[in-house]
Amino acid sequence: MRILAAWFGSHREPMKTSPHIQEKALTGAKFLRVHRVGKHIVCDLSGAVPEPDRKSAESGPNPDLQWIVHLGMTGRLLVTHSAAEVVAHTHARLTLEDGREIRFVDARRFGRLELRDLRHQQAFQGPGSEPLTIAPRDFHALFHGRKTSIKAALLNQNLLHGVGNIYADESLFRAGIRPQIRASRLTRVQLERLRVALQQVLAQAIQLGGSSVSDYVDANGVKGFFQLEHRVYGREGQPCRDCGAAIRRIQLAGRSTHFCPACQR
DNA sequence: ACAGGCTCCTGCAGGC
DNA sequence: TGCCTGCAGGAGCCTG
Known part of the structure; x- marks a missing residue:
């Protein structure tokens, strides 16, 4: 599922990566996988611009971007139709190619949004151990x-x-x-x-x-x-x-x- | 290095 | 009825 447009309303908190960088990187990127690391929701994406040195497509596309969402206390990640009413405290909207939108809504602004470029940064692991599987x-x-x-x-x-x-x-x-x-x-x-x-x-x-x-x-x-x-x-x-x-x-x-x-x- | 306290932010509940 | 105050929490930052 490809992101046609990205909009970030807030230009201070709750961003860990500047909204401008997130908008630019997410526009045109494609969702590959969504998983959980601790309290974080991690979206693996392939970026809009193909890298010349990217591994061949035989093994499927590799993620080169990660969009990391922390909901904090009151944060919500909603999937809506793009025409749905935009509620108060909506800080980010990702318009998908099928007409839906992913929206990040957070009244108390304790949530965090971060973007990682995996060509230059490590994949998100989270600092601690996973309690569900720890020996x-x-x-x-x-x-x-x-x-x-x-x-x-x-x-x-x-x-x-x-x-x-x-x-x-x-x-x-x-x-x-x-x-x-x-x-x-x-x-x-x-x-x-x-x-x-x-x-x-x-x-x-x-x-x-x-x-x-x-x-x-x-x-x-x-x-x-x-x-x-x-x-x-x-x-x-x-x-x-x-x-x-x-x-x-x-x-x-x-x-x-x-x-x-x-x-x- | 580690521990504990403060701060951010807003909606809601309770008191007057 | 309406205003004001205090409380809730995750995590980064500061201080001891």
Whole structure:
């Protein structure tokens, strides 16, 4: 699918690459593949101008561009008809050859748009490890000697990418671990429980379409349902579903943190 | 090197 | 009814 035109409305944030460069590079480029790296959506593209030294077409076109979208808190990547009403906070529009448009909408501007030219830059990998596939040994090694709280460590994208505030709280609850505990003090058994819990939480959240806490919707405008599975997040004062104790909320690592004082030790 | 705090931004909820 | 304040969060930046 080819991009006929690219329009970037905002000329400051939320751009990581200048809007002018993105408009120019994306116009005429062709989508090859869209995949996920942590919290980033990575679009592999072949550029508009063929490179003389590009490998022959035998093995299919190789991507030479990547458009990387981070949704932040409130960012949305929508697929619409090009005639559809342009809602407020639309920062980018890509017009496709079939008459549809890909639109990036982000009220709070916490999202980020970046373009990589793979002829000069490395493909986007993300800084941390992928929590869904990380091996036990590698997972344990991440927290070895780390003096910060396990909650803060889970949120550190340089260690694990893709773990946000909700999923950190939910996986710590399922593993029975208190968020304030120093990461380095966790035993191997606890860390393994945490790794398994984190993978279960993330897999279930992905399956249910994410957590629609306020106005989150996916590319088709569909809400997620993982919020119905929350055991601690957003449940301050309510009884724990396992033991009945009141869920507590504290500030940790600058984020609201929810836990059950009885189940998590 | 690492840890923690501040900042960005806007919609929404709650209080007066 | 309407205004004002505070809160939510990811990640980059700054400070200790």
